[in-house]
Amino acid sequence: PNILRIAQQGEPILAQRAANVTNLHDATIQNLIDDMQATLLAANGVGIAAPQVFISLRIIIIASRPKPRYPDAPLMEPLAMINPEICWQSPDTCTGWEGCLSVPDARAPVSRSNHLRVRYLTRKGEIIETEYVGFVARIIQHECDHLDGVLFPERVT
Numbered sequence: 087p088n089i090l091r092i093a094q095q096g097e098p099i100l101a102q103r104a105a106n107v108t109n110l111h112d113a114t115i116q117n118l119i120d121d122m123q124a125t126l127l128a129a130n131g132v133g134i135a136a137p138q139v140f141i142s143l144r145i146i147i148i149a150s151r152p153k154p155r156y157p158d159a160p161l162m163e164p165l166a167m168i169n170p171e172i173c174w175q176s177p178d179t180c181t182g183w184e185g186c187l188s189v190p191d192a193r194a195p196v197s198r199s200n201h202l203r204v205r206y207l208t209r210k211g212e213i214i215e216t217e218y219v220g221f222v223a224r225i226i227q228h229e230c231d232h233l234d235g236v237l238f239p240e241r242v243t
């Protein structure tokens with residue numbers, strides 16, 4: 087897998103709505119998922135969205151792991167979500183620090199739903215619906231915002 091260049095704030099692609107994936111089993115999509123995962127791990131992030139590597143498709147990878155600022159973050163295998171949809175999110179929110187590989191040296195408290203249900207396609211094409219809470223729910227909301235052209239500074243109240 088390749089480590090890809092990460093788009094920085096100001097790149098138009100970060101403000102666009104990404105398109106649904108229709109050719110999930112193409113090698114280009116499977117290789118992109120591998121490259122996104124390698125890029126995410128090399129950047130020491132906990133999530134990444136395809137527009138951040140200049141591909142305007144609805145693919146995100148979440149890879150929570152404990153960080154100094156999030157000692158209680160769950161350790162999880164990187165998980166690729168294709169065409170993710172947040173089908174429900176709780177009215178109760180919590181505020182937590184966020185950062186972004188596309189907005190370097192910025193950290194800010196952001197209020198997000200504490201609990202959500204997301205439906206997505208796995209890289210094998212299975213349709214999965216799962217509930218998430220806390221930090222992982224935060225990452226999912228942050229990455230789904232990237233698919234809709236929204237960066238976290240726009241979420242700071």
Ligand SMILES: O=C(CSC(=O)[C@H](Cc1ccccc1)CC(F)(F)F)c1ccccc1
Nearest residue numbers: 131132133134183184185186187188225228
């Ligand atoms: O690992 C990071 C680096 S920023 C990061 O991993 C973004 C994901 C993220 C970090 C923190 C909260 C929500 C999402 C990745 C991005 F930009 F591609 F979305 C981190 C930053 C602040 C708090 C906790 C962790």
Ligand SMILES: [Zn+2]
Nearest residue numbers: 185186187188
């Ligand atoms: Zn981000």
